[in-house]
Amino acid sequence: MKIPKTKIGKLELYGVKYKGKWNMFLNTDLVSRQNITVKDIDLLKKIHVERLKLFDKMSKEKDVEKLRNQAKELEKIEFRLQKAWKFEEDSRYHSWWRMAPQCKCPQMDNEDRIGTKDRVHSSECPIHGKKAEGKVVKKGSK
Numbered sequence: 001m002k003i004p005k006t007k008i009g010k011l012e013l014y015g016v017k018y019k020g021k022w023n024m025f026l027n028t029d030l031v032s033r034q035n036i037t038v039k040d041i042d043l044l045k046k047i048h049v050e051r052l053k054l055f056d057k058m059s060k061e062k063d064v065e066k067l068r069n070q071a072k073e074l075e076k077i078e079f080r081l082q083k084a085w086k087f088e089e090d091s092r093y094h095s096w097w098r099m100a101p102q103c104k105c106p107q108m109d110n111e112d113r114i115g116t117k118d119r120v121h122s123s124e125c126p127i128h129g130k131k132a133e134g135k136v137v138k139k140g141s142k
């Protein structure tokens, strides 16, 4: 379907607004390549707002276990994004997990591995690392 160009500006159409500010824009090449409709765009934007809310929560989280549960929520969001983009749901192509607040895994190394099964995890990462497993890092505690 053709995206109407007249009545609505590109910013309004593709921009994701969060807390009153433009936070990001949907990939317009992908919109045309995947035959994304205006309705799909609304859904994608809605899911991204959920992701941004989750990121806010994760950035403030001190409890490792809760943080890891939030990371699981993020994975569900990634699947929903794939579906809304009309892609196969495939965790090998997930890309937001490495942007998660407090994730200490090497972003570039993982970017290179998108589309493969491999993920490079830092042992120091509270979300994906082994060291933090079972730990609760509350503020003020050791």
Ligand SMILES: [Zn+2]
Residues within 6 Å of the ligand: 102, 103, 104, 105, 121, 122, 125, 126, 127, 128, 129
């Ligand atoms: Zn990590």
